[in-house]
Amino acid sequence: MNARQNKITIYRGSHQIGGCATEISTGKHRIIIDFGANLPDNDNEDVMTDEELTETVFGGRPCDGVLFTHYHGDHIGLYKKVPQNVPLYIGSTAKKILEILTEKIDSIPNMAEEGLPRIKNMECYSPGHKMIFGDIGITPFFVDHSALDAYMFLLEVGGKKILFTGDFREHGIVGRNDRLERMVQKYIGEVDILISEGTMLSRTKETNKNPIQTEDDLGNRARELFQENKESVILVSSTNLDSIMKFYHAVPWGMDFVCDAYQAKLMLAAMADKGNYHEYRREFIHGKPRRLYIIGDMEGLGAEQNCCRADFSILKNKGFTMLVRENKQVFKAIMEKYMTDPLVIYSKWIGYLKGKHANAKIGDFIGSHRMEILHTSGHAYVETIEKLIRLTNPKTIIPMHTECADAFGEIAEFAPYRDRITVLQDKEEYSF
Template sequence: MLDLGLPLDAPDLARASLPEIDGLEAPSASLLAIIVSHGHRDHWGLIPKVQATIPLAMGAATEAIMAAASRFVPGGVALNAAYHLVSGKPMSIGPFKIIPHLVDHSGFDAYALEIEAGGKRLFYSGDLRAHGRKGSLFERLVRNPPENIDIMLMEGSSLGRLANDQRFPSETDLEEGFLRRFEETSGIALVACSAQNIDRVVTIYRAAKRAGRTLLVDAYAAEVLSATGYATIPKPEHGWPNVAVYIPQSQRVQLVKNGIAPLVDKYRDFRLWPEQLRDKAGRLVMLFRGWMMQDLDRADALAGARVIWSQWDGYLADGAGARLRADCERRGIPFETLHTSGHASVPDLKRLASAIRPCRLIPIHTFGRNQFPSLFDNVTLAEDGEWIDV
């Protein structure tokens, strides 16, 4: 099985149903493994509901990041991998030969999958894009595509989000935008983005450093950055310049309550304390979530502040995003959005499909599947739950 995510439109895990696949709820010799392409919940979120003997495959960094996040995120899960995906390294699970391809995506350590069995070949795009900090991976895939693909399962998350001839801004474009805003902000710059969007954190760090500011992260973000295992990712405990750790009051309480307070001992030399926030505010960029506002308010560190929302703007419609925007309006804090998609634009999807030239292309991960036949060749529209013979 390739991914087993919680659908984006599911109300919650408890009410979400598993697909009718033998082996998910009771052991079956037919189900050999579940491969997790990357660590976004819409690709692994139903796995906690399956029986525990199913082997899992995922990237080593995905496994480590999910374990780190599970200590902080409500509903977070640490998954244990029986197999690790390594880009370009073939692996076998039963009769299936699988070649993972590391791809550019807002989820770190994300893979497309080339699969062969019984003389047939399938390519699963997973989630990917060409405009992130690892866009060279997309270009490499287009230059050296897998050959003789019978079926390509290709994501289409971007369909309907912008015109079919337009492209999303790049992470490099965002870096310049962040730099301008940091230079224009007299107080603390608060960036609301996911700590697991490692590309975005690197973009923000680079802009902060260029602006002469320090990137301030909480314990959760520090642990996620550390879990990547990459020396090129900024991490507080490894002596990176312009990175510091601030642990909000409620997070300190959570760490003690969960018995994991010693987790942050390694950050002691890189900590910023509440009494320092006010004086240093104009030289800080903080990875921020709305509940942190009360800490900054208590520290009197909000003069001249600016909030930049750097994630999907759909989250602003209600819930925590809507509350944050309303709080900023009440406080007179400027609020704006600076973001780009984690998914490929239509022109880049066309490049990918043209390079791979599958005998059949089946849309997945999209609310715009009916647009596929007018955009791509050899499209087969499949219904959820429908079995397809290769």
């Protein structure tokens, strides 16, 4: 076999955050890792459009499968464009979450094409179990990220080991107790090539200023805020389940937790699968489980799921927090009708509040309400990436999912590894 036939190609994502698609090919077989949409505020004109990307990746060439690392749109968003004869793979909890999410999206009037049938057809990989695609072996490993049920992939191709990180971190629920380090030491070891995300490399200033470094920090501060504020709303991504479960457990007993049926279904799916993590268990006090109070249509939820309809004449007396989304009028209407002076807890990336990525809908939603920012990143800090490099001792490091690929070697923590860094351009083939 000619080893040089083995190639890595980052079609998109070598120099930007999101919109990624990476190919591993051997001449006989090829697989694609992630097939993501560009982030909505992407103004990078040098990268391929979604149409160009689809044509370049799939145009007339067979493909053994597309493996998604996790359910974020910038990694999975173009799944409908993958040819029907190419199988799609994802984690099993991630698939359930996608089903709930896609059902919601499909119900929006004038949606061009339903997504749910394709999602339901996705195959599930399981952590630690190697899959074989001809001469390519892939083992998924469960990692911490702001999307629940995210994975790194260990690829074995032509006697070489490649670790593809996807999005990851170690300061959330799953990453606690040095889980990343233990996992890498036990199951992965040293690798030839490390393909690592580097989202936070352009955000080190904001990281250093943020008093909330971990999901534990977030939960602790949330507990204080709920005690000080009888009424609050939380602007958080509906699928950022680590933070949502931290908020859920931080509500003092006697106060209540309110959300809509869609959000409750996402939480229930996460709780059903990830109960081996304490935060993903239902909260009980004196044998009584905490209820989820549902606004709007119950969508089939009821006592069996420990859900009941929100009655604000009662909730108002007890005090409550409510998970909200800026694009849903119903939340704003409830705030105006039933809440006197709610605290807005802002739990998304601060870049959406001001500057070039500012989101006007979020600004409108917050208006003149009192606000506290309570958010931790979904991505690895510099020291976590450095730790992964140290543990895997790769001969070659390829950065991606970052705005700082070219400056990767200039980061002080990475200085000892500077000569191992290879920066690829989109579509450039890297032979190994």
